Amino acid sequence: MRDPYFFTEKMCVGHKSPLIEDIRIRLDRGEILTLIGPNGAGKSTVLKSIARQIGLMGGAVYLDGRSLEHMSGAELARKMAIVLTERLRTERMTCEDVAATGRYPYTGHFGILSEKDRRAVREAMELVHVAEIRDQDFGKVSDGQRQRVMLARAICQEPEIIILDEPTSYLDVKYKLEFLSVLQEMRKKRDLTVVMALHELDLAARVSDKVLCLNGRYVDRFGRPEEVFEQGYISRLFGISAGSFDEGNGNMELEAAKGEAEVFVIAGGGTGRNTYRSLQRRGIPFATGILFQNDLDYPVARALAADCIAAESFEPISGELLLEAREKMETCKKVICCREAFGTYEAANRELLAFAEKGGKTVEWPGAERGG
């Protein structure tokens, strides 16, 4: 079988003593690999080892069929660029000066930039929208701008593979998306391979072709995001105890209020999410139903509700389920109805509401509350 573009063999990393052993990564050219894992899981160590910033404790890393160990510094510099998280202290360097250091592998002995070099720097800076701050002092621009200048530096280095350590940490949501879009664009245009560590799991699930999960002792999983982001896996990997992470859609919810349900929420079609969260904020445990399992409210309800009465998707709501919901509602002091009208296939919910009103329960409408 043909070897992939980038792969590791029994790679072992660590400072002085082995931290993570037997790392196997296989990437085709133009793929995006994301390293995820809790703080201190060794993401940076793996990245730095790949970038030869720290020596391997064992094994080998291959790029384009050749072991990285056997490449000269100059050769590697033309193939691999890095963007790190560490804050840089520069002295009297403009953003353009910083970006231009990416041209180092291509300039002559004294590092004088040619017209071609200047053009490459300019294009890279334009690509990540920092062209307008090119003459500003690098030390005086914002963290987000600095991060993008470092990306411009990496881009004008014209690498085949780029290593990024938490590149989006300092960026706001606009630039987070833009940053990752630039990576995708570079992948499309120049077949750029990307290896990065990300804290944002939601973004990782969206942008990655492959995901490597580290837990500080070994590689827990390596595979496509859909293989890795399996129900409950992230909570396990990160040891989440407060709150939850939904692997399906990348949503995070805080910890559900504890105790028996005090409020019953009739919801569906995304009308209940804000009510659920509002109840969670006030620390009120609640039950909710009847939701179809493919309802927009369902993932949030599952994360936050004390009881969630859910019906099979695309199936009519059964009588037993309605009964269960009624019994649950009996135990609650109050009912909140988020639905203003009921569709044909959720007649059960209309019955539920009627039952509540007949039973003398206080019924609130969050919409009306807002209006009043």
Next chain:
Amino acid sequence: MDGKARYRVSFLLLGTCVIVFCILNICVGSVEISPQDIFRSLLGQEIGRTAERILWDIRLPRTLAALILGGALALAGYLLQSFFHNPIAGPFVLGVSSGSKMAVALVMVFLMGKAVRVSAAALITAAFAGALFSMGFVLFMSGKVRQMSMLVVSGVMIGYICSAVTELVVTFADDADIVNLHNWSRGSFSGMSWDNVAVMAVVTAAAFAAVFWMAKPLDAYRLGEAYAQNSGVDIPLLRVKMVLLSSILAACTVAFAGPVSFVGVAVPHLVKSLSGSAKPIFLIPACFLGGSAFCLFCDLLARNLFAPTEISISTVTAVFGAPVVLWVMARRKKEDVR
């Protein structure tokens, strides 16, 4: 392109300063020599025996020594600042000069005691060994402490230790040598022979060329080791070169002029402020010129301010150099707060 224009102006200014101070250094003194006389004597014309002797045996070698060694010190300071990413590093602050001073004093006293003439090469070698000794200590400490203030403190400490040893050696040296040693150990450009000037010129020129030759890796090194390494710089090699070259440059100064304080720390900052740039390819020659001008200026004052009493060169350089260091630290602090 106003950056380039500013480079040119800076070079022009620094060059002019060096030339003007050179002429002043030669002209001004207990015996005045007119610039025309200098010119005529350089062309081989007679200007009178006394004036000739003063010009050729005293003023000219001394001026050249200040020019060469001042540049060497500034360059050493620049290298050390780059090496430690520390704006207040310098050969004197980090104790490198003191280490050289100690080694030179030991060798001088030992050889003089045996009535052996001390050669310039031996002095430089001793100074270099002493510089490396101090550097080794500071490097060891820099592995232990990451803060720039602690690094400087360890440099100052090793400086004190070396100075103490030097004092001890000077105290127990023969009477005849003491005057010489004492003057030298306080720092002075006086009493330079042409042989000395020739040796320091060769050593400094070679070191300067070597530093200039590595302007490109030094440029990449400005972003820190990780990015420099990613650019393809051989970091261990570069670091070894920086340590050796800064030690040679500092050692060369100490061997001939004794410890001269604050030139290495202050001049790179002055030059950077002047040019608004910190690009090595520009800064290396500019620092050299700046150091030359600074030392020529200070030596002029040292010689003439309280004539006929000569004050030590370090006294003058400290007066002008120390405020620069304070200014740099104050500015630095402000940036940290941001």
